Amino acid sequence: MTTGTPGPQQIDTSKAHPARVYDWLLGGKDNYPVDEAVAEKLPAEARDAARQNREFMHRAAAWLAGQGIDQFLDIGTGIPTEPNLHQIVQRLTPAAKVVYTDNDPIVLRHAEALLVSRPEGATDYIQADVRRPREILEHARGVLDFERPIALSLIALMHFIPDDQDPYGIVSDLLAALPPGSHLVLSHAASDLYPELAEQVTAEYAKGGIRLGFRTRPEVDRFFDGLDLVDPGLVTAPEWFKGTPSPSPEGSGIYAGVARVR
Numbered sequence: 100m101t102t103g104t105p106g107p108q109q110i111d112t113s114k115a116h117p118a119r120v121y122d123w124l125l126g127g128k129d130n131y132p133v134d135e136a137v138a139e140k141l142p143a144e145a146r147d148a149a150r151q152n153r154e155f156m157h158r159a160a161a162w163l164a165g166q167g168i169d170q171f172l173d174i175g176t177g178i179p180t181e182p183n184l185h186q187i188v189q190r191l192t193p194a195a196k197v198v199y200t201d202n203d204p205i206v207l208r209h210a211e212a213l214l215v216s217r218p219e220g221a222t223d224y225i226q227a228d229v230r231r232p233r234e235i236l237e238h239a240r241g242v243l244d245f246e247r248p249i250a251l252s253l254i255a256l257m258h259f260i261p262d263d264q265d266p267y268g269i270v271s272d273l274l275a276a277l278p279p280g281s282h283l284v285l286s287h288a289a290s291d292l293y294p295e296l297a298e299q300v301t302a303e304y305a306k307g308g309i310r311l312g313f314r315t316r317p318e319v320d321r322f323f324d325g326l327d328l329v330d331p332g333l334v335t336a337p338e339w340f341k342g343t344p345s346p347s348p349e350g351s352g353i354y355a356g357v358a359r360v361r
Contacts, residue, residue: 175256
């Protein structure tokens, strides 16, 4: 089942947007010169980080679906890149329901790709900003059953929310709406693994008008306060895997973890 009715939205091509820079890093074509100008100045490791984020999402979503989780709220969806989250989980659980959210109108333009659900399940899309969590939750309640476990996916999103925008309060508000047995899936750029690279990336994004808030491991771990981290805990993105072969070892400036709501 497909829900939602995307309408026309104006795309601002005068300034870079994280979703479109990320699309460029993944080799996509749905970006503009202003986004490419930022992405091209990033170190080569930025492409690795984008790929590692995506691969972590694939593994975590598949594991959760295998554990019986059949409802997903994915905030900061980004431009569709197959396989998308609903394609991964519906392979294992055809009746799974997925609500996608992003604040870039270009993602809305491609929402049809995100809304091609298996007949047994459902997908939906809302253009909204994570800094307005109540708006997202209100919409999601029209598709998801908040009396049953939900997986909240925040992939490479919260490092775009600096400390003065209350990132911990935002995540806390989202988690407070979820019932026990739900899960948080989160990846986040590190400031302490490769400090010089982190400073370079932050500076280049800032030139494009995008503020970043890379964080240390303890600061990322704080997003999981009050939750039960799933093994292997908070690790780098390539180190997180369950029920699959171990990914090839490689350096990473991305922390990743999955935790259960009590």
